[in-house]
Amino acid sequence: MTKxxxxxxxxxxxxxxxxxxxxxxxxxxxxxxxxxIINEVVQEFRLPGVRVTAGQRLKLQGIPADKLDGVVERLGPLGEFCKHYVQACPGTTSCRMAMRDSMAMGARLEEFLNTLTLPAKVKAGVSGCSMCCSESFVRDIGLMGKKHGWTVVFGGNAGRRVRTGDVLAENVDDDEALRVVGCALGVYALKAKPKERTARFVERVGIEMVMAALG
Ligand code: SF4
Known part of the structure; x- marks a missing residue:
């Protein structure tokens, strides 16, 4: 099978x-x-295992080339490609520390991100309070819930060259947080090089360019 x-x-x-x-x-x-479905696929195709990824997903591993189409077909919509993903903490759904509903906000953000075509993969972390369990400051997009609204962070990365994201807005409601994210990603989509992650983009052009796009 070729690439x-x-x-x-x-x-x-x-x-x-x-x-x-x-x-x-x-x-x-x-x-x-x-x-x-996942369990059935693993058993039916005799796959060696499933791994929980750092991004709160399950990875089906060890699929031989001749079984690949069958596995993808059997997964159906569950196997849909998802380039950008959001991790979120439980927030007000169950955590006593929570200031915001990180699950609901994360779901809106996930839906929004997957409508966009962007230069590279975008990872987002939505945390319901400043304990930041979803590592919002080292994600391309980070949201952190506080008493008076969301803190919106852009350009973080937890990879080899770690970068703490820049705060774009504070104490904003859900709609405004999404608007700010949309503006930041708009300038990123327009000005970034192909495959350039947000952290490297901000280092290259400066956060001022992103701030200027917020309106
Ligand atoms: S970030 Fe806050 S609200 Fe979310 S799980 Fe951690 S402590 Fe709870």
Whole structure:
């Protein structure tokens, strides 16, 4: 199987001839029915295992090339490619520390991000309070809930060259937070080089360019 013929979202593993697929699980949530499908696929195709990723998703690993199409087809909509993803903490759904509903906000952000075509993968972290359990300051987009609204962060990265994101707005409501994210990603989409992550983009052009786009 050539690189070009691999379905979008499928990753070639280090071992030649083996692939992995990461089903779409916004905010790490999965229904019993979806869990059943994943379990059935793993058993039916005798896959060696499933791994929980750092981004709150499940990765089906060790898929041989001749089973790949069958696995993707069997996963159905669950196997949809999801380039940008959002991790969120439980927020007000269950955490006593929470100031904001990070799950609801994360769901809106996830839906919004996946309508966009961007130069590179965008990861987002939505935390319901300043304990920042979703690592909002080291994600491309970060939201952190406080008593009077969201703090919006842009350009963070937790990779080899760690970067703490810049605060674009504070104490904003859900709609304004999404608007600010949209403006920042608008200038990123327009000015970034192909495959340039937001952290490297901000380092290159300066956060002032992003701030100027906020209106
Ligand atoms: S960030 Fe705050 S609200 Fe979210 S899980 Fe951590 S302590 Fe709870």
């Amino acid at each position: 070009e013929s691999v379905p979008e979202g499928v990753l070639a593993q280090r071992q030649p001839g083996l692939y992995s697929v990461t089903p779409r699980m916004p905010l790490g949530r999965i229904t019993p029915e979806q869990l059943n």
